[in-house]
Amino acid sequence: MKLDVLAFGAHPDDVELAASGTLLAHIHAGKKVGVIDLTRGELGTRGSAELRDQEAALSSKILGIHARENLRMKDGFFTKDETNLMKVIEMVRKYQPEIVLCNSEFDRHVDHGRASDLVFEACFLSGLRKIETRYRGGEQQPWRPVAVYHYIQDYYEHPDIIVDITPYFETKLQSIKAFSSQFYDEQSTEPETPIANKDFLPFIEARARQFGRLINTTYAEGFTVKRPIGTKLLTDLL
Secondary structure, eight states: OOOSEEEEESSTTHHHHHHHHHHHHHHHTTOOEEEEEEEOOTTOSSSOHHHHHHHHHHHHHHHTOSEEEEEEEOTTTOOSSHHHHHHHHHHHHHHOOSEEEEOOSSOSSHHHHHHHHHHHHHHHHTTOTTSOOEETTEEOOOOOOSEEEEEOOSSOOOOSEEEEOGGGHHHHHHHHHTOTTTSOOTTOOSOOOSSSSTTHHHHHHHHHHHHHHHTTSSOEEEEEOSSOOOOSOGGGGO
16 A cells, blocks of 8 residues: 555654644545554553554554554664664555654654654665565565655754644544553553653643644644755745
């Protein structure tokens, strides 16, 4: 299946927290969208890898995405090596997205920056024909996305591009809450974490409002880009 947008996250729920509104906007515009989780989030203080698998499936259903896979890299310890680069290249070539979304270049969780670098480099290498990959017995063709955007996560970064997600914000919240093991629950006996406290989801809303204000709307998501954004007409950016 060819996708228009493919979003990568170091952990299940990264994409939901920072870019799910953007995915919903594209789905409602008739685009095909998928998510690739690099790890199962097995080092998370709360929950388990098995539970997060179930939560990711529920979130995917809420969002209505067209594909989701988990590359089962080692949470906390994956590196940018040939093995992991090839895993990402196989996904890029399998789904042939025009746009790739991936983690922030620098963030509170150390996995986020490494995932960002890994995916960005793999997107470039995926376009080199002398790198050969096979997926389920079939030879894959080179493919390089047109654009790679980094969604803004915990640490604030000045966005290079902002997407209006106002019509989809409530569904975004539902997709986040699908990961119920990870967020605040007054009945839970598990330890509190930086994202499992009662102030975290209000922070998510505040960040969306902050970006929305910059483009004169209610809710938005922000992205950074390493390469300048090009357009044929300035009016296309209105």
